[in-house]
Amino acid sequence: MTAAAKPEPTRRDFLYIATGAAATAGAVFAAWPFIDQMNPSSAVLAMASIEADLSAIQPGQQVIFKWRGHPLFVRRRTPKEIAEARAVQVSDLPDPLARNANLSDSAPATDAGRTIKPEWLVLVGVCTHLGCTPTVSTPGSPQGSFGGWLCHCHGSEYDTAGRIRKGPAPQNLAVPPYAFTGPTKIKVG
């Protein structure tokens, strides 16, 4: 095979950051040496938090952090992705609830109900069917029909607000408790 036959390298929009976000949980464990770290109490889990710097994430790109043992998706949405999410009627959604830990349990799954700042979508990256990690959709590698994520395990498709649109998953991807601590910094948990 000649070099000319090789495809152009493409920018991967799917990055994984396993470490780098200092977990407050570490300090918690140090303060409570008798806690079984393999089975931390709910109080410890409740305090576990990370701070994430989003400044390197480009529009259309997703970075995955790790939070409480789960992937945490942070996607910097493009204006087109935001517009697509906002054009959807809540009445057309399989799950009409926001599933946003920062809002009440009954908050509707409007796009505004899924974000704090429209550009940034922060989600627990766990499919609500049986817990697989969905794959992000990018212009060069579309996943599913709704521009968000596809869970390859059983075909659940999520839109650009992380809402379930098709397949067996019963709920929207969860929005964790988080807050902005700077223009491009968040604290999760």
Ligand code: FES
């Ligand atoms: S675990 Fe995602 S579709 Fe089944």
